[in-house]
Amino acid sequence: MRTWRWISAFAVLVLVLAACGTQGGASASASATGGGAESTEASASEEASAAPSEGGSGEPVSGGTLAFAGARLAASLDPSQTSDGESFRILQQIYEPLVDLAPGTVDELVGVLAESWEGGPEDTEYVFTLREGVMFHDGTPFNAEAVKANFDRWQNFPEELQANAYYYGATMNGFGEGNLIESVEATDETTVTITLTEASPTFLFAITLPSFAIVSPAVLESTNADDPTESTLGTDVTAGGTGPFKLESYTPEEEATLARNDDYWGDVAYLDRVIIRPIADPSARLQALQGGSVQGFDLVKPSDYETIQGEEGLVLVERLSFNSLYLGLNPTAAETEGNPLAELAVREAVEYAIDKEALIEPFYGGRGSVADTFLPPSSGWHDSVLAGVEVREFDADRARELLEEAGFGPENPPEVSFWFPTEVTRPYMPDPAGLHQAVTQMLEDVGFVVVPNSDIWDSPGYLEDAQNGKYDMHFLGWTGDYDDPSNWYGVHFGFDAEGAAATQFGCETEGLNDAIVAAEAELDPTARGEAWGEVAGLIHGDVCFITLVHGDTALAFTEDVQGYGANPTGSETFSTVWLTNGGE
Amino acid sequence: MGKFILRRILLLIPILLGLSVLIFLFIRLLPGDPAGAILGERATPENIARVRAALGLDLPLHEQYFDYLFGLFRGDLGRSFLTNRDVVDDFLQRFPATIELTLSAMVIALAFGIPLGLITAKRRGSWVDQFGTVISLVGISIPIFFLGLMLKYVFAIEFPILPDSGRIDFVEYSIPKVTRFMTVDTLLAGELGGFVDAVRHLILPGIALGTIPLAIIMRITRASVVDVLNEDYVRTANAKGLPGRVVDSRHVLRNAMLPVVTVIGLQTGLLLGGAILTETIFGWGGVGTWIYDAVRTSDYQVIQSGVLLLAFIFVLVNLLVDVSYAFLNPRIRYS
Numbered sequence: 025m026r027t028w029r030w031i032s033a034f035a036v037l038v039l040v041l042a043a044c045g046t047q048g049g050a051s052a053s054a055s056a057t058g059g060g061a062e063s064t065e066a067s068a069s070e071e072a073s074a075a076p077s078e079g080g081s082g083e084p085v086s087g088g089t090l091a092f093a094g095a096r097l098a099a100s101l102d103p104s105q106t107s108d109g110e111s112f113r114i115l116q117q118i119y120e121p122l123v124d125l126a127p128g129t130v131d132e133l134v135g136v137l138a139e140s141w142e143g144g145p146e147d148t149e150y151v152f153t154l155r156e157g158v159m160f161h162d163g164t165p166f167n168a169e170a171v172k173a174n175f176d177r178w179q180n181f182p183e184e185l186q187a188n189a190y191y192y193g194a195t196m197n198g199f200g201e202g203n204l205i206e207s208v209e210a211t212d213e214t215t216v217t218i219t220l221t222e223a224s225p226t227f228l229f230a231i232t233l234p235s236f237a238i239v240s241p242a243v244l245e246s247t248n249a250d251d252p253t254e255s256t257l258g259t260d261v262t263a264g265g266t267g268p269f270k271l272e273s274y275t276p277e278e279e280a281t282l283a284r285n286d287d288y289w290g291d292v293a294y295l296d297r298v299i300i301r302p303i304a305d306p307s308a309r310l311q312a313l314q315g316g317s318v319q320g321f322d323l324v325k326p327s328d329y330e331t332i333q334g335e336e337g338l339v340l341v342e343r344l345s346f347n348s349l350y351l352g353l354n355p356t357a358a359e360t361e362g363n364p365l366a367e368l369a370v371r372e373a374v375e376y377a378i379d380k381e382a383l384i385e386p387f388y389g390g391r392g393s394v395a396d397t398f399l400p401p402s403s404g405w406h407d408s409v410l411a412g413v414e415v416r417e418f419d420a421d422r423a424r425e426l427l428e429e430a431g432f433g434p435e436n437p438p439e440v441s442f443w444f445p446t447e448v449t450r451p452y453m454p455d456p457a458g459l460h461q462a463v464t465q466m467l468e469d470v471g472f473v474v475v476p477n478s479d480i481w482d483s484p485g486y487l488e489d490a491q492n493g494k495y496d497m498h499f500l501g502w503t504g505d506y507d508d509p510s511n512w513y514g515v516h517f518g519f520d521a522e523g524a525a526a527t528q529f530g531c532e533t534e535g536l537n538d539a540i541v542a543a544e545a546e547l548d549p550t551a552r553g554e555a556w557g558e559v560a561g562l563i564h565g566d567v568c569f570i571t572l573v574h575g576d577t578a579l580a581f582t583e584d585v586q587g588y589g590a591n592p593t594g595s596e597t598f599s600t601v602w603l604t605n606g607g608e
Numbered sequence: 609m610g611k612f613i614l615r616r617i618l619l620l621i622p623i624l625l626g627l628s629v630l631i632f633l634f635i636r637l638l639p640g641d642p643a644g645a646i647l648g649e650r651a652t653p654e655n656i657a658r659v660r661a662a663l664g665l666d667l668p669l670h671e672q673y674f675d676y677l678f679g680l681f682r683g684d685l686g687r688s689f690l691t692n693r694d695v696v697d698d699f700l701q702r703f704p705a706t707i708e709l710t711l712s713a714m715v716i717a718l719a720f721g722i723p724l725g726l727i728t729a730k731r732r733g734s735w736v737d738q739f740g741t742v743i744s745l746v747g748i749s750i751p752i753f754f755l756g757l758m759l760k761y762v763f764a765i766e767f768p769i770l771p772d773s774g775r776i777d778f779v780e781y782s783i784p785k786v787t788r789f790m791t792v793d794t795l796l797a798g799e800l801g802g803f804v805d806a807v808r809h810l811i812l813p814g815i816a817l818g819t820i821p822l823a824i825i826m827r828i829t830r831a832s833v834v835d836v837l838n839e840d841y842v843r844t845a846n847a848k849g850l851p852g853r854v855v856d857s858r859h860v861l862r863n864a865m866l867p868v869v870t871v872i873g874l875q876t877g878l879l880l881g882g883a884i885l886t887e888t889i890f891g892w893g894g895v896g897t898w899i900y901d902a903v904r905t906s907d908y909q910v911i912q913s914g915v916l917l918l919a920f921i922f923v924l925v926n927l928l929v930d931v932s933y934a935f936l937n938p939r940i941r942y943s
Contacts, residue, residue, distance in 0.1 A: 089779045091778065091779050093891075096901060099690050099691050100691055100692060105692070183661075183662055184662060186658070186662055187646075187658070187659050187662030187663060188646070188690075188692070190646075190647070190650070190655075193658070194650070194655075252692070253687070255692070258691065258692055258693070259691075259692075259693050273782070275701070275785065275893065276691070276693070276698070276701075277701065277702050277705070277893030277894070277897060277898060278705075278774070278775065278778075278893035279778050281778065281782070299778045299779060301774060301778070301891060302891070302893070302897075303773060303891040304888055304891075304897065304900065304901065304904075305888055305889060307757065308757075308760075308773060308888070308889055308890070308891055311757070311760050311761070311764065311765060311772050311773070312772050312773050312774075312891065314764075314765045314772075315760065315764040315765050315768060315771065315772030315773070316768065316772075317771055317772050317773055317774055317777070450649075481644075487644055487648075487649070487651045488644070488651070488653070488656075491651070491652065491653070492653075500649065501649065502649055503649070
């Protein structure tokens with residue numbers, strides 16, 4: 025009997041604990057932090073009016089704490105050492121670049137730490153006039169010397185720090201002398217002159233990336249930022265930023281707490297605090313939202329869109345695509361004897377056979393768009409590139425005709441080996457196996473025989489073999505870094521030092537190299553658009569590269585969260601976010 | 609006794625050396641490449657070569673291993689490829705969370721496992737026994753991720769009486785991290801409400817993680833008690849007319865506990881390294897989520913050092929179990 029008493033006593037204890045503070049579990053927005061923040065200027069409501077959360081009304085109010093879940097926290101707290109969205113999410117609240125993308129756009133620049141600038145795509149010299157009166161969170165002033173210190177630091181990174189400084193290396197043509205940066209001069213307190221070794225139409229867009237945020241020189245020094253083993257800039261809470269939030273506490277496995285910077289040079293944020301929590305599993309993130317322990321999360325699984333839309337009190341916030349899923353065809357791959365893809369008509373038949381629209385509903389939760397070009401509709405270059413492309417819309421009969429013309433029929437069907445990656449999901453490829461199955465079905469419907477194959481994503485297997493042109497046909501995709509066709513077509517079809525990028529697709533398209541070289545060199549925006557349109561026309565015309573879908577992504581919030589402005593590139597700030605109850 | 613302990617400690621050295629070789633090689637045999645994981649679609653051969661060189665992965669395998677080994681002797685377990693954080697620092701920051709979760713699971717397992725084992729043993733063949741057998745079978749066979757998601761669905765979402773994830777409500781409580789044991793830190797900060805909140809956060813993951821040890825402890829207890837119940841001294845005690853309670857506590861349980869203590873020790877060791885699923889489902893910032901992330905990103909340095917540290921703790925717990933066992937049962941020492 026005694027044992028039963030023990031069990032019941034324990035059960036009672038559990039129930040009592042469960043009952044304690046139930047309201048805390050049900051409503052995480054019941055913040056204990058005091059409000060009392062001054063109301064901010066009405067101008068900030070401009071961005072907030074792009075409030076994605078429906079049902080909210082009235083003027084933004086200050087106060088409250090937002091708990092938000094991402095897949096993980098930052099890889100490093102040193103902006104230059106990061107290149108992934110999860111790190112950017114946190115760092116772009118704290119640190120700021122000279123220029124940034126205007127809210128909601130991928131192709132409009134606005135000054136942030138730079139008030140204005142002279143210099144454009146055709147110039148090698150950029151003169152930035154810096155914002156006056158900006159202070160770093162550590163109380164030191166932001167000035168031209170600070171900008172110079174950061175640019176010099178990046179260029180002179182020791183080898184160990186180059187490994188994770190992906191964006192600097194990729195956009196500035198490597199490190200050290202001889203890269204894109206000729207010199208950076210602090211002309212006076214508020215003027216910085218950056219001289220490039222050659223004109224670069226992408227320079228301004230590159231420095232909008234959070235990796236190019238300016239860190240307080242005093243903090244760089246006190247954290248030994250350039251010593252790969254001693255540096256604490258990437259690991260410790262510092263006050264090195266200028267952004268609308270300061271980092272208050274950071275436990276990499278548990279939380280990043282951002283507190284409002286009341287001395288911010290621009291519109292002060294509404295929220296008192298933002299707490300970002302890492303929850304790796306997307307289903308667990310949704311449960312955290314439903315259970316009330318967070319009020320928002322990113323990277324919703326497309327299969328959960330319906331659940332969220334159907335649940336009272338939850339809102340889905342769409343982020344337009346800045347990516348593209350494509351099918352790579354390689355007629356020179358020796359996988360299949362007498363590779364049928366060697367015939368242009370067969371490759372065309374592949375594109376005609378695929379009903380791209382039909383992939384969007386089941387795999388992207390209905391959110392995405394058909395990819396007629398590599399660049400998504402959110403890109404400022406989309407229209408001019410599309411103008412150069414001859415679009416092949418889904419037409420199964422046309423596909424069958426083309427196969428017949430090429431000499432294939434039911435007796436001798438064209439056989440292709442078709443690869444997909446495993447152990448990975450990407451915004452453009454939420455379910456690789458499912459997409460593979462669907463496309464296989466479409467190809468078989470018009471008479472192809474498809475041999476399915478797969479390999480693990482980041483083993484040297486899939487990525488390397490795909491990029492080295494080992495597969496007849498494969499899925500891959502791309503998420504853009506910044507809005508310029510060179511970051512899309514250029515990366516995949518231009519030649520790098522080893523000629524590697526071009527081996528992925530087997531077509532030897534006549535005139536393509538010259539067209540790419542000409543397009544890369546074209547600096548006038550209109551002519552540049554046309555030049556890249558020509559490149560795209562050649563590439564899509566030869567059909568070794570079939571773009572399929574631009575997949576939108578989504579965030580989810582409780583309905584009391586207002587003012588989150590989603591951006592295709594993920595360049596998003598919490599400073600425009602407010603809670604309808606002001607955290608009361 | 610001292611000799612016995614010394615011998616066991618010396619044995620640790622070859623065990624750990626062997627482990628370090630195994631882990632080192634296993635990781636490199638597994639598919640996945642840190643450079644590929646870091647770069648993703650951007651993994652052109654040129655980029656991969658640059659990152660591999662910066663991470664020292666272009667060196668021959670034996671050089672990489674000896675570099676690692678010399679590091680180990682200096683107490684340097686390396687830095688994460690991805691975050692450049694010191695692996696030992698990261699481990700120490702996260703381990704308290706894992707210990708806390710493990711203890712919570714063990715408390716639940718013991719609080720239910722031992723009484724249930726005793727009851728089912730005493731009522732062999734009755735419906736209580738049958739029910740207990742079913743429970744233990746379910747406990748062993750139900751996948752943790754399923755149980756975890758179900759527990760959350762029922763107790764955090766449908767009937768929101770417990771929190772769904774995390775270690776404390778960070779919105780409500782800002783607790784300075786002193787010991788990194790949330791229950792201890794809340795008390796140190798004088799936050800009684802925070803302490804209750806931290807304990808509430810421990811319940812669901814504790815149950816999810818505790819079911820397997822609960823079932824095992826229950827079965828071992830049952831088997832062991834059944835054995836002891838058949839012993840002459842129990843019959844004698846009963847015949848002497850001692851009250852049942854006294855017989856149970858003084859004669860039955862005390863003698864039946866020896867195998868159970870061993871199982872408790874082993875299970876605790878296992879749980880310390882086996883909480884990966886539970887931690888991931890419950891967004892628990894412990895060693896489990898850390899290693900899970902490292903495996904996903906092929907962060908070799910974290911995997912090899914993290915797993916080695918866990919293995920070290922596992923053999924250490926084992927050693928403690930053996931020592932305590934030898935202490936409890938003198939026959940062991942001479943075998």
